[in-house]
Amino acid sequence: MHHPEKTAISRKEPSAPLIDLLQTDLIQGDVLDYGGGKGIDFLFLEFIKKKIKPHYWDPNFMQTKVGKNSLFVPFETKFEDFYKNKKFDTVLVTYVLNVLPPEERKQVIDHVLSILKPNGVAIFTVRGPKDKISGKSHEDGVITKKGTFQRLFSAEQLKTQIPNSEIVLDTGRYVTVKYRRV
Numbered sequence: 404m405h406h407p408e409k410t411a412i413s414r415k416e417p418s419a420p421l422i423d424l425l426q427t428d429l430i431q432g433d434v435l436d437y438g439g440g441k442g443i444d445f446l447f448l449e450f451i452k453k454k455i456k457p458h459y460w461d462p463n464f465m466q467t468k469v470g471k472n473s474l475f476v477p478f479e480t481k482f483e484d485f486y487k488n489k490k491f492d493t494v495l496v497t498y499v500l501n502v503l504p505p506e507e508r509k510q511v512i513d514h515v516l517s518i519l520k521p522n523g524v525a526i527f528t529v530r531g532p533k534d535k536i537s538g539k540s541h542e543d544g545v546i547t548k549k550g551t552f553q554r555l556f557s558a559e560q561l562k563t564q565i566p567n568s569e570i571v572l573d574t575g576r577y578v579t580v581k582y583r584r585v
């Protein structure tokens with residue numbers, strides 16, 4: 404077991420790639436934060452709204468409300484329990500693929516592409532080669548001291564994981580590609 408739930412960090416601000424992406428016109432309509440972890444990017448999208456409708460899902464966390472405040476508590480969830488047959492204009496998959504070994508990674512990519520509306524866009528961000536990780540070699544990445552899987556990707560390597568994708572951001576520390584459903 405490679406404990407992907409342990410990779411979710413409690414950030415105090417939205418992720419850098421989300422801030423960059425908000426400068427583009429890629430985030431539109433029904434927007435799903437897929438594998439949204441502790442929910443900061445989702446809450447930020449809810450806050451700014453800008454003609455979008457944000458949604459959240461993570462297999463290991465669930466949003467709950469205490470008064471007006473949202474908490475994201477560790478809880479196993481199934482996508483279908485929240486979004487049976489729903490399709491999205493934009494699916495954000497931020498720092499998820501880099502915590503998954505190849506087989507699970509492929510399942511996530513296939514699932515994300517299957518929940519896009521026609522002309523919908525999936526946006527995959529992962530940790531890039533300038534980020535540092537160490538650990539014991541495992542499949543195409545490493546198992547870290549925390550017992551979690553991590554794999555860094557160059558933009559070109561990420562592109563090869565998602566057929567017909569294009570590079571959107573490449574800072575070295577994180578890389579982002581988009582896939583548009585035709």
Ligand SMILES: C[S@@+](CC[C@H](N)C(=O)[O-])C[C@H]1O[C@@H](n2cnc3c(N)ncnc32)[C@H](O)[C@@H]1O
Pocket residue numbers: 407408410411412414418437438439440441444461462463464496497498499502503507511
């Ligand atoms: C490094 S965290 C990133 C969380 C959030 N997107 C962020 O940027 O803060 C990776 C997240 O992927 C989630 N995850 C693990 N396996 C997944 C899967 N098969 N499908 C979707 N999300 C998954 C984990 O629960 C965890 O919250």
